Amino acid sequence: MISKQGESSRQYEEFKEKVKQKKINILVVKKGDRVTIEKGIYFEILWPKDKLISDNVLNNNSMVAKLNYNQFSMLFTGDIEAIAEKQMLQEKKTKADLKATILKVAHHGSKSSSTKEFLEAVAPEFALIGVGKNNTFGHPNNEVLERLEQTGGKVFRTDLDGEITIRVNGKGKVWINKRLK
8 A cells, every 4th residue: 555656766666666576466545545454444544635745745745544443543644744734634624533542653753743733633642653773863853752742642662662562452442562672
């Protein structure tokens, strides 16, 4: 499952070649699509829409998908930045559109995303940041961490917590396990 690409790259061309060699089916999705995994479990595709953002085209048009399972939901945000977050906020139909139990924090906790307004709309109970130890980008950004703390959700980071495993039961109860490297 991929979204429309704003520009090509060597990595994307290699990806397409591998997919072709392995005869893997590709589903190209956009905002408004729904992908059912099985009864009661589905992804809502929230971003990108047909008209792509031209500013930092690869990051701002990352796929944003919300996994729904009964009372549980998880928002996967790719590398979107503030400009994409703002458009998503303007276009949402209800408060529930972005609200999620777990937020996969955009762009490794970069200062270019996770705006206060976006985090308030998502209102996650848990926030997950995938980031390497001592990375050269300084991720996650301290201001982003402060904004996440203000939302009241518990933050897990792969640089500090190691591998993170999520279990969810049919009633929406969540267990998060950490395994330090």
